[in-house]
Amino acid sequence: MGKLALASTNSATPTKATFSWWFKATDNGVQQGHWGWHRGNDASNYWMAVYKSSNGSIYFNWKQGGSSIATLGSEQKFNDSTGWTHMVITIDTTLATAADRVKMFVNGVRNEWFEDSLDTITQDFTIQCWNNAYDQLEVGTDYVSNSAHDFKGYLAHWHFCDGYAYEASSFGSFDSTTGIWKPNTAPSVSYGSEGRFLKFENASNLGLDSSGNSKNLTKSGDVIHANDAPSNNFPVLNSDWLSNSNAPVFSNYETTIYIPDNAWRTAPGTIALTKGKWYFELSSHSQSANYVHIGISSIIF
Numbered sequence: 001m002g003k004l005a006l007a008s009t010n011s012a013t014p015t016k017a018t019f020s021w022w023f024k025a026t027d028n029g030v031q032q033g034h035w036g037w038h039r040g041n042d043a044s045n046y047w048m049a050v051y052k053s054s055n056g057s058i059y060f061n062w063k064q065g066g067s068s069i070a071t072l073g074s075e076q077k078f079n080d081s082t083g084w085t086h087m088v089i090t091i092d093t094t095l096a097t098a099a100d101r102v103k104m105f106v107n108g109v110r111n112e113w114f115e116d117s118l119d120t121i122t123q124d125f126t127i128q129c130w131n132n133a134y135d136q137l138e139v140g141t142d143y144v145s146n147s148a149h150d151f152k153g154y155l156a157h158w159h160f161c162d163g164y165a166y167e168a169s170s171f172g173s174f175d176s177t178t179g180i181w182k183p184n185t186a187p188s189v190s191y192g193s194e195g196r197f198l199k200f201e202n203a204s205n206l207g208l209d210s211s212g213n214s215k216n217l218t219k220s221g222d223v224i225h226a227n228d229a230p231s232n233n234f235p236v237l238n239s240d241w242l243s244n245s246n247a248p249v250f251s252n253y254e255t256t257i258y259i260p261d262n263a264w265r266t267a268p269g270t271i272a273l274t275k276g277k278w279y280f281e282l283s284s285h286s287q288s289a290n291y292v293h294i295g296i297s298s299i300i301f
Contacts, residue, residue, distance in 0.1 A: 014126040018161040019050070019089040020171045022183060022230045026239065026254040027152035028079040030054055033142025034087075034151060035158065040134040048129040049142035050089065051149065052078060057115055060089055060104060064128055070102050073116035081239055081254055082270035084156070084230040086172055086181060092165035093125040101125075105168035107181040130162070130194050139198060139207075139217060150221060156200060156229050157183060159211075162192030183230045200225070235271040235280075268297070 023034060036049030045066040051059055056077030062069040078085055088105035095101050101121045104111045129135060139158055140151045159171065171187050174180070191197065191211040198217065202208045203225035207217030228234040236254040248257040248265040257267045269280075273296070284292045 014128070014131065015091075015093045015124060016163050016165045017091045017127065018164055018166040018170075018189075019159065020087070020161075020166070020168075020187075021158040022084050022086050022156040023078075023151075024081065024084050024154035024228065024233075025052065025056075025078055026081050026154070026236070027250070028056060028081070028239065030152070031149055032151045032153065033138070033140070033149040034058075034155070035137070035139045036142040037129040037135055037137050038143060039129075039132060040136050042134070043143065046129055046132075046135070047143070050087070051142040058087065058104075058106075059116070060102070062102075062129070067120070068118055069120055069125075071116055071118035072102065072104050072111075073114050074104065074106070074111055075113045075115045076106065076111070081153075081236060083233055084154075086168065086183065086230070088166075088168045088171060090165050090167060091127065093121055093123065093127070096123065098123075103167070108168045108172055108174060110168075137196070137217070140221075140223065154226060154228050157185065158196070158198040158200070159187070159189065160191070160194070160196045161189050162194040164190050164192060185231065233271070235269040237267045238270045 019035070021034065031051055031054050033049060033051040036047065036051075038049075039046035045063065047061070047063045049061055053059055053073070056079040058074045058076070058078055060070070060072040062071070086105075086107050088103075090103040090105070091101065093101050098119060098121065102119065130137065137160075140155065142149050157171075166189055170184070170189055172181050172183050175182050191213060193213070194215070195211050195213055196209045196215050196217070197211040198207065199210050200206050205216065206223055206225060207219055209215045209217070226234075228236075237250060237257055239250040239254050248259045248267050250257055250267075257265070259265045282294055284294065
């Protein structure tokens, strides 16, 4: 997707915040911003963001007053284009235990293993990333002026709860039969004065705020509506199937492939079939029809 942005207008609660969102990775191997706040006239000194690094780790970075306040870089790598992942970042600087003042949750479980981490947060530390008229929120990038960091995958149900420190259980639950972490599409949470809830379900207004604060975000760049969602996972073309010269070129959020040399290339879907009724559509534009076969095949490892 491209990005959505909105400037702050009110003074937010300075010690507590929760961010919750779902994502599905595509175009792995490059840094991609999920969301970020920056001060428009002093971005190098006031910046908070989450991005996926080029190695697949998810990073939370917080810089304020010119100093690095906190960094969490996951040991886990998030390059799976087959399914959705739920992330939660919880900030509560009022807590006595320093390690609990910023938490990262992945699919309902607190992440406590990091390839990179920094914590300089003192108790009752004041957050200054969204309480200034110059502060700007971006979703779909970590810094709105750097298009190279635009997110190139799928995002769903992005929450910012201003003044509230919620954990992952407020936004999802484990299925009693399958054990899979699934979304709560209507969580009972509060959003405070600066909070937002972006569902991305209105194709004509993807930045629509459903929190009740009417803080709609403005679209810029290549933001595309998709029916793919955590509660209804769609198959896409599996860019992780081959990682060598035999792989085609993937684009359009893993729904399009390009074969530049009229040679055999394989692009299976991300969901294997076992039973049931299935439907799919494809279109082909080939210089030579001899190199286009579309259908169902057995899995080959």
